[in-house]
Amino acid sequence: xxxxxxxxxxxxxxxxxxxxxxxxxxxxxxxxxxxxxxxxxxxxxxxxxxxxxxxxxxxxxxxxxxxxxxxxxxxxxxxxxxxxxxxxxxxxxxxxxxxxxx
Amino acid sequence: xxxxxxxxxxxxxxxxxxxxxxxxxxxxxxxxxxxxxxxxxxxxxxxxxxxxxxxxxxxxxxxxxxxxxxxxxxxxxxxxxxxxxxxxxxxxxxxxxxxxxxxxxxxxxxxxxxxxxxxxxxxxxxxxxxxxxxxxxxxxxxxxxxxxxxxxxxxxxxxxxxxxxxxxxxxxxxxxxxxxxxxxxxxxxxxxxxxxxxxxxxxxxxxxxxxxxxxxxxxxxxxxxxxxxxxx
Numbered sequence: 001x002x003x004x005x006x007x008x009x010x011x012x013x014x015x016x017x018x019x020x021x022x023x024x025x026x027x028x029x030x031x032x033x034x035x036x037x038x039x040x041x042x043x044x045x046x047x048x049x050x051x052x053x054x055x056x057x058x059x060x061x062x063x064x065x066x067x068x069x070x071x072x073x074x075x076x077x078x079x080x081x082x083x084x085x086x087x088x089x090x091x092x093x094x095x096x097x098x099x100x101x102x
Numbered sequence: 103x104x105x106x107x108x109x110x111x112x113x114x115x116x117x118x119x120x121x122x123x124x125x126x127x128x129x130x131x132x133x134x135x136x137x138x139x140x141x142x143x144x145x146x147x148x149x150x151x152x153x154x155x156x157x158x159x160x161x162x163x164x165x166x167x168x169x170x171x172x173x174x175x176x177x178x179x180x181x182x183x184x185x186x187x188x189x190x191x192x193x194x195x196x197x198x199x200x201x202x203x204x205x206x207x208x209x210x211x212x213x214x215x216x217x218x219x220x221x222x223x224x225x226x227x228x229x230x231x232x233x234x235x236x237x238x239x240x241x242x243x244x245x246x247x248x249x250x251x252x253x254x255x256x257x258x259x260x261x262x263x264x265x266x267x268x269x270x271x272x273x274x275x276x277x278x279x280x281x282x283x284x285x286x287x288x289x290x291x292x293x294x295x296x297x298x299x300x301x302x303x304x305x306x307x308x309x310x311x312x313x314x315x316x317x318x319x320x321x322x323x324x325x326x327x328x329x330x331x332x333x334x
Contacts, residue, residue, distance in 0.1 A: 004141045007168040011158060012148045014176035018183035020205035026190040034321060039188040041320035042313055043217035044286035046185065047273045049312035050210055052291025053298060055266040059259050066263050073267045077274035083116035086274075090267035091123065095260035102256060 059094060062101055069094030110227040113215050114234030120211060120268035121152075121238035122245075123261030128155055129246020130258055135159050139247050146243035150236060152209065152265065154178040157306070178306030184313050185213040192216065193223050200225050207232030211265070214272045282324050290316040 031039070058066035069090035077086045125146065132142035145155050154175045161171045186208050193204070204225070212235050216223055250258075276283040290312045297308040 004137060005144070007158075007171060008141065008144050008148055010168060010172040011145075011151075011154065011175045014172055015149055015151045015154065015179045015182070016206060018176075018180050019186050019208040020202065022183055022187035023190045023193075023201045023205050026187060031191055036191065038317050038321040039191055041286055041317035041324075042184055042188045043214060044273060044276065044283045045290040045313045045316035045320065046181065046210070046309070047214055047269050048287035048290030048316070049294040049309045051266050051269050051287075053295040055263070058262050058266060061259070065260070066266070069260070069263045070267060070270060073270050074274065077271050078278060081275060083268065083271040084119055086271040087116060087120050087264055087267045091260050091264050094263045095257060098256045098260060 059098060062098060065094045065097040065101070068097050106224055106226050107230065110230035111234070113219070113227075114231050116268060116271070117211050117215060117231065118234045118238040120264045121235055122242040123258075123264045124152060125239045125242025126246035126250070126253070127258050127262055128152075128159075129243045129248070130250030130253065131156065131159050132243075133247050133250050135163055137162075139244070142247045143240070143244055146240050149175075150206065150209065150239060151175070151179050151182075152239070154306075174304075174306065177304055177310075180306070181210075181310050181313060182208050182213075184310070184317075185210075185217075189213060189216060189223075193225070193228065196225050204228050204232070207236060209235060211235065211268055211272070214269055218272060218276055282320070286316055286320050289319075 055066055055070055056063050072093045073086040073090045076082075076089055128146065129142060132145070145158070149155060157174060157178060158171050161174060186205060189204075189208065207228075212232055215231060216228065219227070273283065273287055277287060293316060294308050294312045297303055297311060303311060
């Protein structure tokens with residue numbers, strides 16, 4: 001394997017740039033109403049695309065396992081809320097489903 | 103002040119718990135790809151970007167050169183440009199030097215937690231949250247590299263679900279109280295599925311396009327509702 005340090009530094013630069021530039025551009029600036037509403041819609045839109053459809057291939061051998069795990073997260077999350085139990089529970093449920101099928 | 107610190111740790115623990123298994127998976131894969139422990143550590147410590155690190159490993163294995171991998175990383179991580187743009191409106195006036203640190207830690211999950219926290223974001227809260235994420239990601243990576251061989255395949259696969267569950271658990275309270283959030287989330291996921299099915303965009307671009315289109319559509323269709331919320 002070649003030296004990976006230049007690759008790592010290059011990846012770091014193109015990751016850090018997009019994360020930093022908006023802060024430098026937008027700080028202390030009045031934002032137009034329309035843009036503000038647009039920015040407020042970003043979180044939910046981002047999370048939707050980050051989860052779907054990626055989650056359906058999270059357990060490639062058996063997609064049903066990941067889906068069952070996520071079903072636990074939805075049910076428990078809507079019922080009791082919180083984050084730790086929905087997250088750990090989904091891993092446990094996924095593991096059990098994979099285990100039972102193995 | 104102490105209340106703020108407490109809140110931050112409370113918000114940081116779930117991210118820590120979600121990141122460790124994903125980072126362990128990255129450590130395991132890195133070792134499988136034959137890269138050194140130092141390089142594996144540097145990936146997580148210097149780049150600090152979950153999805154693109156996994157993609158980089160894949161591309162390395164296909165024999166792609168550094169130029170192609172760096173370009174792909176740029177495309178995959180460009181969504182953080184939009185996330186930072188949003189966060190910059192939520193963080194009050196703070197010194198420039200803090201901005202440089204906060205920007206480094208804008209990951210999908212940190213962004214998600216921050217974006218659904220009510221009120222203005224203090225730098226203490228942001229720092230503690232990012233530090234929990236960073237420490238989990240780096241320590242998990244090293245742990246995975248060293249101990250990876252001992253974990254059963256089924257367990258490491260199940261741990262890959264943690265990040266999705268984390269994102270879902272973050273957005274659920276919002277969805278529960280606002281139809282708008284539900285519609286935005288679902289329609290963005292559907293659009294992403296369609297874009298990936300048709301395979302017209304390079305790897306990583308679909309998420310950016312989804313955020314742009316759905317947030318733009320959202321800003322036109324539900325502008326009034328958002329304005330009302332702002333007045334509260």
